[in-house]
Amino acid sequence: MNAQPTPTLGVSQCLLGEPVRYDGGHRREAFLVERLAGHVAWVPVCPEAVLGIPREPMHLVRENGVLALRGNASGTDCSEPVHWFVQQCVTTLANAGLDGYVLKARSPSCGLQVQVANETNPSAGLFAGELVEALPDLPLIEEDALAAHNTREAFLERVFAHARVRALFATPWTPADLVRFHTREKMLLLSHDRAGYDQLGRFVAQAATQPQEDVARRYRRRFMGVLAKPASVGQHVNVLQHVAGHFRDRLDPSRLTALHEAIDACRQGEHLVRDLYAQIRAMARELDIRWVGEQSILTPFPQELLTEELHD
Incomplete structure (x- = not known):
């Protein structure tokens, strides 16, 4: 398996333990x-810090169809300096090579689902909304969603995939480089969306006839679009069966039977899919089955991040 590039992640600064909240505190996320932290490069941002620390806590209101920040007690409109900062910051971030962003839940600037005064439906905060509009393919998550290991791992998978495709197109590349990249990503894509997998394969086959800049832009968008669709157990089972075919002539009958039994156990929810991928990774290395061993789905992100133990 090729070495993973280091992703660059934007993050709400308070989540790293920095004292930038309205009361001079933080919301350190363990x-x-x-x-x-040992696997990414951080780009920390706190849009509200432009107002100073400490500052009055704020909430969102909608005025003439536009979101605004108002002080909870004073009612003071604090929007102008934050809007100015957000516009400058998002422009910078759009050129910073980000691979994902971790946002502070319920923050009137950084939250993705924030209560707006006198409205039923939540809205993205001032900064988060601009970020989504400027970088629609960027993997985003709020920090409270990191507590569920399935959600956390799905986010990490997309972040590291984004870093890989960004690294591919960051240096001079050829259509053959794209084919090699796409070959390594095939099973990961298939685990998310069979139709998208097929369409992207056809796109790669025609890439040599298209302008490189268009190919890079369209491939990256389609690639991340496929990965944005949730992977199901059934789709993983389909991938596992496909991969098992590469072992048909290399494993003795008893081990091949055991592999298929493990796949069936995954289908029944009796065996963790990620554990079986780890076993397949070891078998591919043992038997020197390069195509299988290089599939990114076997190691979509550093394995140390699989741990479910979090510390306060």
Whole structure:
């Protein structure tokens, strides 16, 4: 398996333990600081810090169809300096090579689902909304969603995939490089969306006849679009059966039977899919089955991040 490039992640600064909140405190997120920090480069941002620390806590209101920030007690409109900062910051971030972003839940600037005064439906905060509009393919997550290991691992998978495809197109590349990249990503794509997998394969086959800039832009968008669709157990079973075919002539009958029994156990929910991928990775290395061993789905992100133990 090729070495993983180091992703660049934007993050709400308070989540790294920085004292930038309205009261001079922070909301340190243990997984980010203790686990993820060793595998990524951070770009910390706190849009509200432009108002100073400490500052009055704020909430969102909608005025003439536009979101605004108002002080909870004073009612003071604090929007202008934050809007100015957000516009400058998002422009910078769009050129920073980000691979994902971890946002502070319920923050009137950084939250993805924030209560707006006198409205039933939540809205993205001032900064989060601009970020989504400027970088629609960027993997995003709020920090409270990191507590569920399935959600956390799905986010990490997309972040590291984004870093890989960004690294491919960051240096001079050829259609043959794209074919090699796509070959390594095939089973990961198939685990998310069979139709998208097929369409992207056809796109790669025609890439040599298209302008490189268009190919890079369209491939990256389609690639991340496929990965944005949730992977199901059934789709993983389909991938596992496909991969098992590469072992048909290399495993003795008893081990091949055991492999298919393990796949069936995954289908029944009696065996963790990720554990079986780890076993397949070991068997591919043992038997020197290069095509299988190089599939990114076997190691979509550093295995140390699989741990479910989080510390306060």
